[in-house]
Amino acid sequence: MKEQLIKAMxxxxxxxxxxxxxxxxxxKRRIKIIKMVGDSFQSFCFVKHAKRTFIIDNVLAVLPVLHKEREVV
Incomplete structure (x- = not known):
């Protein structure tokens, strides 16, 4: 899992x-990884609209976002 997170970062x-x-x-969170620190990583969470720190061992799955969703105004 750590390798996938590093690659995304x-x-x-x-x-x-x-x-x-x-x-x-x-x-389920949509995130952008900012930095990896030991057994955790800091990212911007688009669900909470804030920086969050996550523990790598608590990550169940990671999927790259291949396209950005467009908002209808």
């Missing part, structure tokens, strides 16, 4: 991530 790519929180809740 190096290519400046958005990813959809399935993540288990400390409380055991599974969430």
């Amino acid at each position: 190096q290519h400046n790519q958005l990813v959809d991530m399935m993540y288990v929180s400390k409380s055991g809740e599974v969430t």
Whole structure:
């Protein structure tokens, strides 16, 4: 999993991530990885519209976002 996260960070790519929180809740997040630090990584979460730190071992799946969704105004 760490290799996929590093690759996404190096290519400046958005990813959809399935993540288990400390409380055991599974969430889907769209993120842009900012930096990797030990067993965790910092990213911008588009769901929360803020920077968040995630633990690599709690990541269930990562899928690259191949296209950006367009908003209808």
